[in-house]
Amino acid sequence: MHKIPAVIFAGGKSSRMGKDKSQLPFAGYPSLSEYQYRRLEKLFEEVYLSSKSDKFCFECRLIEDNYAVHSPLAALVSAFEKLDAPEIFVLSVDAPFVDEEVIGKLMDARGKEYDVIVAESPHGIEPLCGIYRRSILPEAAQMLKNGDHRLTTLLETVKTRRMKFASKEPFLNLNRPEEYQEALKRLL
Template structure:
């Protein structure tokens, strides 16, 4: 299975490049790539970022300026695997154990999209997408709809999307780490203040 770090954002709220921000002594991109490796998938980086090729192979967007959906399109178009794991570059507190669970769940369910929810809301940038979604995603891009959740819902039948609550699953497992606490796993680092909370 292939894994893709979404690293093509402009980091406007952060004020500087997020992918190379230091976290625990290393750039965020290095943490994200290592998370994919620990989950057992082949890591790649999506975005117009040839400067990140030292960390993993880089796949450039086919349609720049379309946000994360453009990156997902490029990744699915380039992927050699049916199932593909996506991870944003700015979730350094997410444990590899959760990604391994996500992979196992996708393989068992056979759903076209396997997506966690946190606090009642979906996390479409940390999900597994089947390569068959590519045609529907391209239709959304062509229509100017760049919202990932909308594109996924338009690309497949509702029965083919496996949405599950992270909180509910965590309550049944004793192999997920408690440090950091579950409430911080999906803490995006979009601003300097958010970075300071995890530094």
Template structure:
């Protein structure tokens, strides 16, 4: 069993973006590669949760473990991705990161991990007052809650957070600028990112 497993969520539909966000580029790297490199530096091992249409693209030139969401929860969003990671790989802690936050750094993730304790089941950033559950650290003890949420079709991560012991941390706690957490949802967001570089 691992102490800390990295889980990169990279299988979303990207409807508003118009193409798979995982394969958008920033500073000559795919978004997923940026996130994967950040998470890799602070974990024992890593996996990618995606969909079958993208698996070849991830594994073609890289030695990475990629899984699809477990049946019967395929297509049930990030909650299904976290469930799949916990089913596939045993760890005490899972650091979960979506692939559409290209300014994330390993230092930010390292600072997040410092808040682990015996009394906490999740560490979640709250940046500018906004909860960021897709850059979070989750303890294995929440697996039954995740499974129950999926069974009852309660798919919002914020619903899960209401049921478990969460430590919320802000930008001061993490010693970061809030832009680090800017996620790219639209082509407009993407062009803003590229123009500010």
């Protein structure tokens, strides 16, 4: 069991999906959120869902995002404002194939010399699959105040270690209805 908190980001608008993807049924669970939460509970001592509101139909630890904007940066700042933790593992709710092996490689790469340890797939950097240290908070809060919500910009300004993964498969995101349907087929 990993000792740092895991935070699942589930507060996005889901505009490309056309409905809240965090609430779509997945892998025998009533929602993708519950699937991710139960899966990470087996790996981390503490698991949280980050969202704008409590929209979940199961018992879970919730971090309500403090900011009006829908952005992963706002969720990240909110997580550090709510949790008294030096570092957190972050995963997007729509990345259900990030497995124990990927998480283990990221956890093994932790070190105080980096502010962020983030996955990099053949598609590029995966900012919502990584470990963020509290040391990013001043820069992240300033970016939020300035209206710059891009996690990639944050990763360029803090000490970031990219962990390369040869396969893009674990990082497939369920952004569109066809990607969701393809993910359901992969479960068969």
